[in-house]
Amino acid sequence: xxxxxxxxxxxxxxxxxxxxxxxxxxxxxxxxxxxxxxxxxxxxxxxxxxxxxxxxxxxxxxxxxxxxxxxxxxxxxxxxxxxxxxxxxxxxxxxxxxxxxxxxxxxxxxxxxxxxxxxxxxxxxxxxxxxxxxxxxxxxxxxxxxxxxxxxxxxxxxxxxxxxxxxxxxxxxxxxxxxxxxxxxxxxxxxxxxxxxxxxxxxxxxxxxxxxxxxxxxxxxxxxxxxxxxxxxxxxxxxxxxxxxxxxxxxxxxxxxxxxxxxxxxxxxxxxxxxxxxxxxxxxxxxxxxxxxxxxxxxxxxxxxxxxxxxxxxxxxxxxxxxxxxxxxxxxxxxxxxxxxxxxxxxxxxxxxxxxxxxxxxxxxxxxxxxxxxxxxxxxxxxxxxxxxxxxxxxxxxxxxxxxxxxxxxxxxxxxxxxxxxxxxxxxxxxxxxxxxxxxxxxxxxxxxxxxxxxxx
Numbered sequence: 255x256x257x258x259x260x261x262x263x264x265x266x267x268x269x270x271x272x273x274x275x276x277x278x279x280x281x282x283x284x285x286x287x288x289x290x291x292x293x294x295x296x297x298x299x300x301x302x303x304x305x306x307x308x309x310x311x312x313x314x315x316x317x318x319x320x321x322x323x324x325x326x327x328x329x330x331x332x333x334x335x336x337x338x339x340x341x342x343x344x345x346x347x348x349x350x351x352x353x354x355x356x357x358x359x360x361x362x363x364x365x366x367x368x369x370x371x372x373x374x375x376x377x378x379x380x381x382x383x384x385x386x387x388x389x390x391x392x393x394x395x396x397x398x399x400x401x402x403x404x405x406x407x408x409x410x411x412x413x414x415x416x417x418x419x420x421x422x423x424x425x426x427x428x429x430x431x432x433x434x435x436x437x438x439x440x441x442x443x444x445x446x447x448x449x450x451x452x453x454x455x456x457x458x459x460x461x462x463x464x465x466x467x468x469x470x471x472x473x474x475x476x477x478x479x480x481x482x483x484x485x486x487x488x489x490x491x492x493x494x495x496x497x498x499x500x501x502x503x504x505x506x507x508x509x510x511x512x513x514x515x516x517x518x519x520x521x522x523x524x525x526x527x528x529x530x531x532x533x534x535x536x537x538x539x540x541x542x543x544x545x546x547x548x549x550x551x552x553x554x555x556x557x558x559x560x561x562x563x564x565x566x567x568x569x570x571x572x573x574x575x576x577x578x579x580x581x582x583x584x585x586x587x588x589x590x591x592x593x594x595x596x597x598x599x600x601x602x603x604x605x606x607x608x609x610x611x612x613x614x615x616x617x618x619x620x621x622x623x624x625x626x627x628x629x630x631x632x633x634x635x636x637x638x639x640x641x642x643x644x645x646x647x648x649x650x651x652x653x654x655x656x657x658x659x660x661x662x663x664x665x666x667x668x669x670x671x672x673x674x675x676x677x678x679x680x681x682x683x684x685x686x687x688x689x690x691x692x693x694x695x696x697x698x699x700x701x702x703x704x705x706x707x708x709x710x711x
Contacts, residue, residue: 286393290375295323296617299348301334302570302603303427303637310632311624318376322616324350338364342610349611350621352603355415356671358423366609367421371397372619399425399622408642409663411600424604425625427633429642431598431662432487432494434591435557435565435575438584440474444563449588453532456564456591457543460536463563464545476545477564478553480537481690482683485546485553489682490599491566492533493669498593499525499532503669509711511672513704514697527697534689534696548690558583566590568601569640569659587658600666602642672710681706 298308305326312324327348329337341347342364353361373395380390404422405413409429416424436449444463450456460476467473482488496503502512502525513526535541537548554571556562558578567575575583590598605624607617623629627645634641634650640659641650650660671678685703688694694702 286375286391290373290393291321291391293321293323294613294616295325296350296611296613296620297348298324298326298350299334299338300326300328300352300603300605301331302328303352304328307633307637308624310636311629314629314632315620315623318378319374319616319619320377321375322620324620342608345610347608347610349608349613349617350605351608352605353424354675355411355426355600355602355604355668356675358415358418358604359670360673360675361606362418362423364609365423366607366611366614366618367423368398368425368618368622369614371395372615372622374616374619396619398422398618407644409644409666411663411666411668412642415600415668416604424606425621426602426604426642427625427630428637428639429600429602429663429666430568430570430640431600431659431666432490432566432568432590433587433658433662434589435567436586436588437557437560437563438586439560440563449564449586450591451589453591453593460543460545460564464543470539472545472547472550473561475550475556475562476543477536478546478556478562478566480534480546480686481548482686483548484550486571487566487568487601488686489679490601492530492682492686494566494590494597494599495529495533495593496526497597497599497667498590498595499529500594501526501529508670511704511708511711513700524697526700530685530689530696530700534686537690554578557585569638569656572638572655587655589658589662596665598662598666600663600668670711672707674710677710678707 303326305328308326312326315324316322338347338351373393376392376394378390378392379387381387399422401413401417401420401422404416408426412426412429416422416426434449440463441449441459444459446459446462450459456477463474463476464472465474478485479491485491493503496513500517502515504510505512514524515526517523517525536543536546538544550556553562553565554567554574555578557565558575560583575585579585605621607614607621611617624633627643630641630643631646633639634646638656640656640663641647642663647660647664650656681703685699688699688702689696693699
């Protein structure tokens with residue numbers, strides 16, 4: 255072969271080899287699957303978030319994934335679960351949906367758990383020679399959140415609630431816990447300078463703050479405790495007392511309800527019974543701390559009217575209190591009084607993915623994006639909700655209202671409510687009524703509730 259031919263073919267061969275190598279190492283848009291850049295719409299159903307609450311997160315996500323559209327729909331709590339079931343029966347429904355933290359067992363069969371990784375097309379804008387703007391598309395595989403990441407990044411209770419069979423079934427945007435709301439004016443009038451820090455002080459304060467008329471009717475309530483029908487989240491408050499008294503809600507297997515177990519330290523004592531007695535005594539006219547009954551208005555309403563001194567509530571009730579109190583209610587928020595151990599009760603929602611969605615990859619990619627600290631901050635600032643991420647707790651701990659909720663999340667606990675949490679809650683409401691109305695003794699009522707709830711496991 256002549257030197258002239260070699261001279262001509264040499265550069266061509268080098269170019270060909272370069273193109274082959276470029277292709278082999280994954281360069282160029284030819285490696286991007288056609289489906290990765292197709293327009294896709296993710297339908298997202300929830301209960302308590304407004305559409306605008308998620309706008310900033312969605313817009314940030316679309317900046318790098320403009321082919322993904324996310325459509326959020328808010329449903330009423332009373333219609334939500336039925337709407338999900340009806341939609342799934344028609345092979346319809348949302349791609350992303352919210353479930354309460356104790357609903358994982360109920361909806362596990364309908365959920366696509368977090369995959370080991372997600373593969374997405376990432377869009378970015380670049381300028382050629384600083385003049386011409388071009389769109390660059392890269393196709394990336396990103397490892398998903400691992401179980402250890404879940405433990406390290408989120409407060410402890412999330413791992414307990416969101417993980418089943420070694421898989422992650424949802425991720426939260428925020429978390430709520432209980433705090434003690436108190437009426438400053440009523441405490442001042444009763445010469446109580448500070449809210450209680452333990453239950454001895456609490457009992458004493460409730461007695462001082464309770465006002466009865468000549469007929470024994472409650473005119474001013476010291477605390478909203480003891481009944482189920484007119485106290486928001488009465489079941490949660492009872493669960494808090496049970497946890498504080500070290501009641502073993504379920505056994506170590508996670509499959510047996512164990513309300514009525516005795517104390518390992520003192521076998522003659524039953525923590526669950528003690529907690530139920532403590533809760534219901536406030537609705538017992540024969541007790542010194544009698545302050546509440548089922549004929550009183552709703553506790554939240556009474557608190558905003560200035561006729562209730564102590565109210566166990568969540569942070570999500572703050573806007574309602576502000577609105578109903580018309581900004582005139584002089585109230586404060588503090589930690590729940592301590593008993594045997596510092597503990598709180600977790601109440602939050604998990605964002606999860608339908609097993610029926612054709613977009614499992616994209617939906618989980620969005621949820622992981624939304625729950626990262628740098629992205630969820632926008633949501634938390636807009637909604638004024640407590641964080642569930644450990645990294646953001648120091649920042650929110652500086653907030654005069656949120657500090658009690660975010661710090662309590664570090665010691666918050668939960669327990670598996672069975673496959674029918676709504677029925678479980680009804681059993682607990684019946685449990686409270688049975689004791690308050692004298693239908694059953696405390697231990698007997700607790701045993702009945704335990705037996706009925708066990709049937710939902």
